[in-house]
Amino acid sequence: MTTKFKHDHWTKGVTERVNHLRDTFWKFEPSVDIERSVIYTRTYKETEAEDTIIRRATSFKNYMNERTIDILPGELIVGTSGKAPKSFIFCPDVCFGWVEAELDEIDTREQDPYAITEEDRELIRNELIPYWRGKSMEEYFMANVSDELRNVAVGTCVVYGENKTTVGGGETAVGFENIILKKGYKGIKEEAEAKLAELDKNDIENFDKMQVYRSMILSCEAMKIQSDRYADLAEKMAAEETDETRKQELLTIAESCRRVPWEPPRTFREAVQAINLVEVALYCDEISSGYNIGRFDQYLYPYYKRDKEAGILTDQDALELLECLWLKIAESLYGLSKDGAEFYVGYQPYHGVTLGGVNEKGEDAVNELSFMGIQATMDLQMNSPTINIRVNKANTNEFLLKIADLIACGTGQPSVHFDESAMEMLRRSGVDESELWNYTLVGCVSPQMAGETTQWNEGSRYSYPTAVEWALYDGYSYIFDRQMGLHTGDPTTFRTYEEFEAAVKKQMAYLVGCACRCSQLAERAQQLRLPKPFRDCCVAGPMESGKDIMYKGSSKYFAGPGLLVTGVADYADSMAAVKKLVYDDKKITMAELIDALKKDFEGYDDLRYMLIHDAPKYGNDDPYVDDIAKDCVKYSGDVADSYTSIFGSHYANGLVPVMANVPHGKAIWALPSGRKAKEPLADGMSPYPGYDKHGPTAVLKSVCDVNHADCRAGTLLNLKLTPQLIKDEAGKQKLVALLRSEEVMGGFHVQFNVVDRDTLLDAQAHPEKYSDLLVRVAGYSAFFVDLRKEAQDLIINRTEVSAW
Numbered sequence: 001m002t003t004k005f006k007h008d009h010w011t012k013g014v015t016e017r018v019n020h021l022r023d024t025f026w027k028f029e030p031s032v033d034i035e036r037s038v039i040y041t042r043t044y045k046e047t048e049a050e051d052t053i054i055r056r057a058t059s060f061k062n063y064m065n066e067r068t069i070d071i072l073p074g075e076l077i078v079g080t081s082g083k084a085p086k087s088f089i090f091c092p093d094v095c096f097g098w099v100e101a102e103l104d105e106i107d108t109r110e111q112d113p114y115a116i117t118e119e120d121r122e123l124i125r126n127e128l129i130p131y132w133r134g135k136s137m138e139e140y141f142m143a144n145v146s147d148e149l150r151n152v153a154v155g156t157c158v159v160y161g162e163n164k165t166t167v168g169g170g171e172t173a174v175g176f177e178n179i180i181l182k183k184g185y186k187g188i189k190e191e192a193e194a195k196l197a198e199l200d201k202n203d204i205e206n207f208d209k210m211q212v213y214r215s216m217i218l219s220c221e222a223m224k225i226q227s228d229r230y231a232d233l234a235e236k237m238a239a240e241e242t243d244e245t246r247k248q249e250l251l252t253i254a255e256s257c258r259r260v261p262w263e264p265p266r267t268f269r270e271a272v273q274a275i276n277l278v279e280v281a282l283y284c285d286e287i288s289s290g291y292n293i294g295r296f297d298q299y300l301y302p303y304y305k306r307d308k309e310a311g312i313l314t315d316q317d318a319l320e321l322l323e324c325l326w327l328k329i330a331e332s333l334y335g336l337s338k339d340g341a342e343f344y345v346g347y348q349p350y351h352g353v354t355l356g357g358v359n360e361k362g363e364d365a366v367n368e369l370s371f372m373g374i375q376a377t378m379d380l381q382m383n384s385p386t387i388n389i390r391v392n393k394a395n396t397n398e399f400l401l402k403i404a405d406l407i408a409c410g411t412g413q414p415s416v417h418f419d420e421s422a423m424e425m426l427r428r429s430g431v432d433e434s435e436l437w438n439y440t441l442v443g444c445v446s447p448q449m450a451g452e453t454t455q456w457n458e459g460s461r462y463s464y465p466t467a468v469e470w471a472l473y474d475g476y477s478y479i480f481d482r483q484m485g486l487h488t489g490d491p492t493t494f495r496t497y498e499e500f501e502a503a504v505k506k507q508m509a510y511l512v513g514c515a516c517r518c519s520q521l522a523e524r525a526q527q528l529r530l531p532k533p534f535r536d537c538c539v540a541g542p543m544e545s546g547k548d549i550m551y552k553g554s555s556k557y558f559a560g561p562g563l564l565v566t567g568v569a570d571y572a573d574s575m576a577a578v579k580k581l582v583y584d585d586k587k588i589t590m591a592e593l594i595d596a597l598k599k600d601f602e603g604y605d606d607l608r609y610m611l612i613h614d615a616p617k618y619g620n621d622d623p624y625v626d627d628i629a630k631d632c633v634k635y636s637g638d639v640a641d642s643y644t645s646i647f648g649s650h651y652a653n654g655l656v657p658v659m660a661n662v663p664h665g666k667a668i669w670a671l672p673s674g675r676k677a678k679e680p681l682a683d684g685m686s687p688y689p690g691y692d693k694h695g696p697t698a699v700l701k702s703v704c705d706v707n708h709a710d711c712r713a714g715t716l717l718n719l720k721l722t723p724q725l726i727k728d729e730a731g732k733q734k735l736v737a738l739l740r741s742e743e744v745m746g747g748f749h750v751q752f753n754v755v756d757r758d759t760l761l762d763a764q765a766h767p768e769k770y771s772d773l774l775v776r777v778a779g780y781s782a783f784f785v786d787l788r789k790e791a792q793d794l795i796i797n798r799t800e801v802s803a804w
Helices: 016-025 035-046 052-066 097-102 118-132 137-144 147-153 176-198 204-240 244-259 268-285 301-310 315-330 368-380 397-408 419-428 433-438 465-472 497-529 533-538 568-584 590-598 605-613 623-641 661-666 695-705 729-745 757-765 789-796
Strands: 031-033 087-089 352-356 386-391 415-418 440-442 446-448 460-463 562-566 652-654 718-721 749-754 774-776 781-783
Touching (some): 016 315, 035 052, 052 268, 052 533, 137 497, 147 497, 176 533, 204 533, 268 301, 352 368, 368 386, 386 419, 397 749, 419 433, 465 497, 497 623, 568 623, 661 789
Parallel strands (some): 352 386, 386 415, 562 652, 718 749
Antiparallel strands (some): 774 781
């Protein structure tokens, strides 16, 4: 999302207005916005004696009242998080450590830089950080993390334990259908006022509840202030506008903002506008990722149908409004440190929408808006929002062929999810059977119940092959030159594979435990320092319980947090190599293997060749290795499930890599799979690049041999197709057949890069010619030229499927 390469005038939007708005998008560069930090700092200074939840709500209200707002030329849907599109909203109350450390290079670093003025840089250094020192959520975590956890999980990328110390909660789908569009914030405020009035003020046990309701009231008032300010601005601009058509558009914007989201929308246009203003507010409240707008094709359909029947909306009008909304969603940025950008590369906020699925009767729920959502994505070809499509047996071939059309665009969109596996994940998380049909996808691939769930998709991150490495070296890390894992014994003394496997599983259990304990502390830090009064207004539970969403018993459903993992292929391939070559065939000894690994295979080319070519590899439909992968996923999931979060829920594994396979790989020495030290791991559920030899069906069989319900936070599979495979109708029909096959075999997810190696290599060499080239990174797409070379190489080197 940089401006260093010129973007040609766009021509694929549904209207020329949309094309102009997409062109305008590229005139802005990612930049640091300190308005929120200035206003929150002042408000916190003025409210030192207040409870934290009241201070946060008051700060949010003041920010909504004072922040810079604008309406860009031609916009129909208004509202921007930050003072300009692509703003990184600096939140020192959440975290400032990495900003302080990188302040002098934040605008020049290699991956995902942010522009900053010298004035703002000095204000951050001399005024903002000095006030927040000792008060931020991140510092609470760092002050309380044990030396044991610090050794493994802070700044190591072995366990990414500080993940939730640099951002807010995020990863949620608020209740557009059941709360916001139904009641409006006026109705939510009135409900909170009624709850507050019912409480016995003489009972000190009610005090915390009273503070929650007071903070919710303040948050609702903030939403009224925000929408009124946009209405006032639109009216002012209309009074000065000479073009009559644009004048009427501005007056319509004013009318919409005067009503929503304060009151329930009356029209499709008002409903779309309400969605954007809520998304903006969520991001302004606390910077994070994964604010999903849910099943918009379902809850917006009544507005669409009613307006069409009334003759006040055409399909082109509706599609234009959706494309305007898509561009507004794309404006949000996820602010990350230099190290964090290695995990979440490409300025991706992970805001998504969910299309398709079934209705409460289990019937196909696809409608005209489902098709429009896909068409809007094809027309714009942006990296955001992420399009999550629910596929099931009830879907028609017409809909799946529309999905194939989008895949063929080569943008990495959409992310395809299969209902049966998703519903089983939710069933295991305790979701009522009668509600499973209405799930949405949040973040990269995690299923949730919109407006009813508290779930961090990412409590911590770790990688499976770390357990293998630690078992080989008795818990010692050659990367960090210190003891990190458990002492599980000298593997040269293990007489059977089962003894070696037992040592690996002990290390795995310890690894998972470290990840859970880090998440527990991060939960505690956010509970104490970052209560979430605005989020409390947007989901079911806090209103009924009088508890902030960070407390047990405040939501209908609690799930996870998720522990996101990568490298199942590296694990399975490594274990299979040890089992086959050391124990079964006895072609090499454990001592020889360990010596070769310690030397990173230097002088051991023949042994490495044997490891790569003579041992079974995951992704080829071989039970010898696939059973190891299946057991790994189940065992680690059971260990995660044995730990309890502060919400009272059980941790859930998720095989969701983003770009974590790169930094995790840098933290792991050579492996028995033949992978060399510090090289990237395989991503998510995917085979190791180049190790899958028998086509996409064999990959799917290996992937589907795993019970995906053992990963309640989701699983992710990347496949790379040559464009020629789906250039015509026959190719797209075969792609549809592949999707149907994964559904039948019990898969959960798949997504595709449709671009050939030569194109990617040329884009790497001549980026100025490929400014609009999108690729699928993990659970999201990114512009290829925005990725550092290391990330580009990973995508280039993925196995390319050229035949069905």
